[in-house]
Amino acid sequence: MARLFTEQFSFSKGDSVVVIGLGRFGSAVAQSLMRLGHDVMGIDRDGEPVQAWADLLTHTVQADSTNVSVMRQLGVADFAHGIVGIGTDLASSLMTVMALTELGIKDIWVKAMTPEHGQIAQRIGAHHVVYPEADMGQRVAHLISGRMIDYIEFDDGFAIAKVHAPAATHQLSLAESGVREKFGVTVVGIKRANEDFQHATPHSRIVADDLLIVSGPTRKVEAFASQK
Template sequence: MKKQCVVIGLGRFGTSVCLELSRLGHDLLVIDHKEERVNAMREYAAHGATANATDENALRSLGVRNFEQAVVAIGDDIHASVLCTLLLKEIGVERVWVKARDPQHRRILERIGADRVIQPEYDMGIRIAQNLDSEKIIDYIEISEDYSIVELVATKKVDNRTLSQLNVRAKYHCMILAIKRGQEVNLAPKPEDKVQKNDMLVVMGHRKDLKRFEDRGL
């Protein structure tokens, strides 16, 4: 479904968000205080404006209240990031995603009502470290401080065994969300579905439980 999104701040992060949203076919308004950055996005965004995103009158005149979602990608200027986020929520933008520079910045944004806070460098660092830590982990997504989703490689130990036989939920308190085999993806697999060696298992659980499953179950 086509959505209307505002991207504020067209540095590397904001530009990447803008390009991908454009590729996905969404209607975009891009805002930056540098005209050359806005002009560079003209091909990808239906609307663009050179403006101060901490100016409430400017945001209102651009009609940001008519957009469903906003991404605030002003990562380096904490004051501008916080003020812009606060204004967007007060104006009535339904969902506001914000890039944070550090944990303190993140806490402030969460307290003023940001719907989702992203720390790209931190998040990517965690994913890389998890991949380096284990040859079985292909990808890693942090859901909260304690819970994650990981993509694990099925080993010979679980080859040709059904999910019922593996009994992952009872033994390890984890849930297998999907089984990927080549180009095929089995979403919400049934108890009688079998796992084969080299399948990719998408598993959700507490970090400690995921580690136990990785070490003992696979």
């Protein structure tokens, strides 16, 4: 799950990130960001997760993230990005967003449990909201019910999916099968067994068992993936 949401973060290499709330979501995202080369400060009110992650993150601190003065003393205002991963404590989550806003953090991400939580967070300063349980549930449903192998949906109704090539495309070039005209999606890449990934062109020929990387409006990607 953490990998899925880390892929959404448009961070430059080496940017500093403060992750607040070192539960399952926050700690997994923090670890993924470390692997990607970012400096990460982890903050939690509870000392146990702070100690558990002390040797794995750049810095870990036990602190009250809702207290602006404490956060300023910790140097949080100098961080490029803030991720609020606080789970069930709605008040602490929102007050932390307010603290980051007051400190002038330019890029604030919030884990939200409900649409109402997300809406309030955005109104008080959050720039991005993620819904881990809901988004992962939708992703799993797509993987189970269709021919998709992997699936990512973006906020603007756009999706990218890895799908088995439908029979209607077999032994034809993309131009001949007319995928874009018939389905309104774009095949951007092809992965064939025992061969390197290749970027798709109108002349690319599809064979049975090919895996296609497809992009386009979510509903059209879903419809294409449902083809046998």
